[in-house]
Amino acid sequence: MTRVLIVHFSRTGATRRVAAALATTLHADVEEIIDRSDRSGMLGILRCVLDSVMRRSALIEPMRHDLTAYQMVVIGTPVWAGRVSAPVRAWLATYRHRLPRVAFFCTLAGRDGESALKELCELAAKQPVAHCAITQKNASPGEESRALNLFTQRIERKLAHIEEVEWSA
Numbered sequence: 001m002t003r004v005l006i007v008h009f010s011r012t013g014a015t016r017r018v019a020a021a022l023a024t025t026l027h028a029d030v031e032e033i034i035d036r037s038d039r040s041g042m043l044g045i046l047r048c049v050l051d052s053v054m055r056r057s058a059l060i061e062p063m064r065h066d067l068t069a070y071q072m073v074v075i076g077t078p079v080w081a082g083r084v085s086a087p088v089r090a091w092l093a094t095y096r097h098r099l100p101r102v103a104f105f106c107t108l109a110g111r112d113g114e115s116a117l118k119e120l121c122e123l124a125a126k127q128p129v130a131h132c133a134i135t136q137k138n139a140s141p142g143e144e145s146r147a148l149n150l151f152t153q154r155i156e157r158k159l160a161h162i163e164e165v166e167w168s169a
């Protein structure tokens with residue numbers, strides 16, 4: 001079976017919740033990026049904003065999974081000030097050279113999902129097989145699950161194609 005890894009960072013749980021739902025649907029493993037900075041409280045939020053505006057990286061723990069074991073990596077980030085979160089930026093700077101095919105998602109309150117997704121492409125130096133912005137607030141009922149369904153369907157189609165090619169090789 002084609003192996004998928006979901007890599008994500010989450011400060012308050014929204015991105016983690018989406019990563020867990022994707023992992024169930026795609027039968028994927030999950031790697032949560034562990035950030036060494038304290039991002040709690042107002043000072044923590046200020047640190048997040050400054051990191052984003054200045055495009056700073058973060059100190060993160062080494063990853064636990066072996067990237068070479070996967071055919072697809074799905075990367076998820078919260079949107080911070082219209083950008084990719086600093087821990088995901090740090091993760092991509094460290095591991096982008098070892099990435100197989102990728103898909104991207106971000107979670108956000110409602111603004112600048114597209115710019116964060118574009119930045120993910122730049123940081124990974126790769127075009128994704130699928131991408132998706134999941135709005136947490138003001139989303140109409142069912143909007144999140146519709147967006148996630150479309151996202152997972154695109155990934156599943158690509159995985160089916162990879163398996164077909166490998167079987168015929």
Ligand SMILES: Cc1cc2nc3c(=O)[nH]c(=O)nc-3n(C[C@H](O)[C@H](O)[C@H](O)COP(=O)(O)O)c2cc1C
Pocket residue numbers: 009010011012013014015016045046048049077078079080081082083107108109110111112113136
């Ligand atoms: C520092 C900071 C900056 C944020 N900037 C944006 C933003 O530019 N646009 C937006 O829609 N949401 C923004 N948000 C909201 C988060 O992207 C949103 O709540 C996200 O789902 C949180 O994910 P998490 O719970 O996995 O940390 C920001 C949140 C924080 C803490």
